Amino acid sequence: MIREARYWEPTEDGRVRCTLCPRDCRLRDGQAGFCSVRAAEGGRLVTRAWGRSTGFAVDPIEKKPLAHFRPGSKVLSFGTEGCNLGCQFCQNWNTSKARLGDEAAEDGFTPERVVALAREVGAPGIAFTYNDPVIWAEYAIDVARAAHTAGLFTVFVTAGYVTPAARAEIFPHMDAANVDLKAFTEEFYAHVTLGHLAPVLDTLEWLARATGVWVVVTNLLIPGLNDGVDETRALARWLVQHMGADVPLHLTGFHPDWRLRDRPPTPAGTLSAARAIARGEGLRHVYTGNVRDPEGQTTWCPGCGAAVIARDWHAVRSVALSGDACARCGTRIAGRFEARTVSSTTGARRRLGLPS
Numbered sequence: 219m220i221r222e223a224r225y226w227e228p229t230e231d232g233r234v235r236c237t238l239c240p241r242d243c244r245l246r247d248g249q250a251g252f253c254s255v256r257a258a259e260g261g262r263l264v265t266r267a268w269g270r271s272t273g274f275a276v277d278p279i280e281k282k283p284l285a286h287f288r289p290g291s292k293v294l295s296f297g298t299e300g301c302n303l304g305c306q307f308c309q310n311w312n313t314s315k316a317r318l319g320d321e322a323a324e325d326g327f328t329p330e331r332v333v334a335l336a337r338e339v340g341a342p343g344i345a346f347t348y349n350d351p352v353i354w355a356e357y358a359i360d361v362a363r364a365a366h367t368a369g370l371f372t373v374f375v376t377a378g379y380v381t382p383a384a385r386a387e388i389f390p391h392m393d394a395a396n397v398d399l400k401a402f403t404e405e406f407y408a409h410v411t412l413g414h415l416a417p418v419l420d421t422l423e424w425l426a427r428a429t430g431v432w433v434v435v436t437n438l439l440i441p442g443l444n445d446g447v448d449e450t451r452a453l454a455r456w457l458v459q460h461m462g463a464d465v466p467l468h469l470t471g472f473h474p475d476w477r478l479r480d481r482p483p484t485p486a487g488t489l490s491a492a493r494a495i496a497r498g499e500g501l502r503h504v505y506t507g508n509v510r511d512p513e514g515q516t517t518w519c520p521g522c523g524a525a526v527i528a529r530d531w532h533a534v535r536s537v538a539l540s541g542d543a544c545a546r547c548g549t550r551i552a553g554r555f556e557a558r559t560v561s562s563t564t565g566a567r568r569r570l571g572l573p574s
């Protein structure tokens with residue numbers, strides 16, 4: 219399903235410039251961009267990701283992770299191949315590093331078919347995830363349009379490495395976003411992700427100030443690389459100043475993967491200590507992930523300290539909200555809590571729509 223892409227322009231020297239992400243690929247005919255799914259063909263930029271999927275799963279919304287958005291909901295989740303960052307620690311490298319022709323994905327998933335699949339499995343929303351949907355923005359927008367027409371919500375799970383012009387077209391179609399802030403140093407971005415920190419911070423601030431998208435931030439802590447106390451403190455301080463104290467921060471544990479196998483998994487104690495630091499900087503909702511930690515995964519009322527959404531891993535155990543406020547003291551809890559359900563799901567992933 220090769221389609222002409224949006225977000226490109228011709229260059230004076232006869233190449234095609236992709237304007238979707240800050241990598242700014244300039245391609246000669248036949249060349250693919252860094253992300254592998256966009257290429258120059260016949261003097262134009264094409265996307266080879268439209269209608270493709272590496273597989274569908276029904277995930278709990280808590281797995282995205284999204285702690286303050288329709289807690290307990292199921293969400294139909296899927297992605298394609300490729301990525302516009304080169305993270306050495308990628309936890310989804312089997313699809314993000316796959317190239318067209320590797321047969322990691324299949325074609326034929328029109329927006330209508332994806333929406334029909336969501337309905338079939340009883341999911342009230344669709345998540346663009348597993349690889350960065352920025353690189354398949356045209357397809358994500360088309361699916362999101364169809365989803366909204368059908369009354370489904372949409373979730374965009376991204377690293378936020380996108381140009382201002384493109385993001386202004388993408389995010390009006392999204393109800394919630396999880397932005398993976400890989401670290402808080404330019405050095406880490408340059409050496410470990412092959413990207414830059416500044417455009418990501420710019421996207422985060424823009425999302426918080428200029429859109430109605432419900433935004434949460436994830437920060438994967440890698441021992442010895444981005445888990446320093448000063449870095450966590452600076453990151454949390456920046457979030458409070460530029461996005462507000464209510465933005466949820468998920469501090470998640472690393473496990474050795476892809477090209478970063480010489481580091482140990484993140485100790486649970488590191489995540490708990492980082493959570494305390496971030497809370498100390500004023501963030502109201504800080505969570506731990508990829509470890510067993512009911513205390514660090516529960517939403518606590520900032521007014522009276524009650525457990526308003528008790529969780530264990532990805533499972534919601536109880537909800538004590540009255541509308542969007544603490545049922546005990548009435549303090550408003552930031553988030554989107556409509557259509558709330560309580561689920562005991564453990565996050566088991568099912569592959570749907572593709573042969574197993």
Ligand code: SF4
Nearest residue numbers: 236239242243251253
């Ligand atoms: S989206 Fe892909 S082709 Fe476009 S600039 Fe980014 S990496 Fe290059």
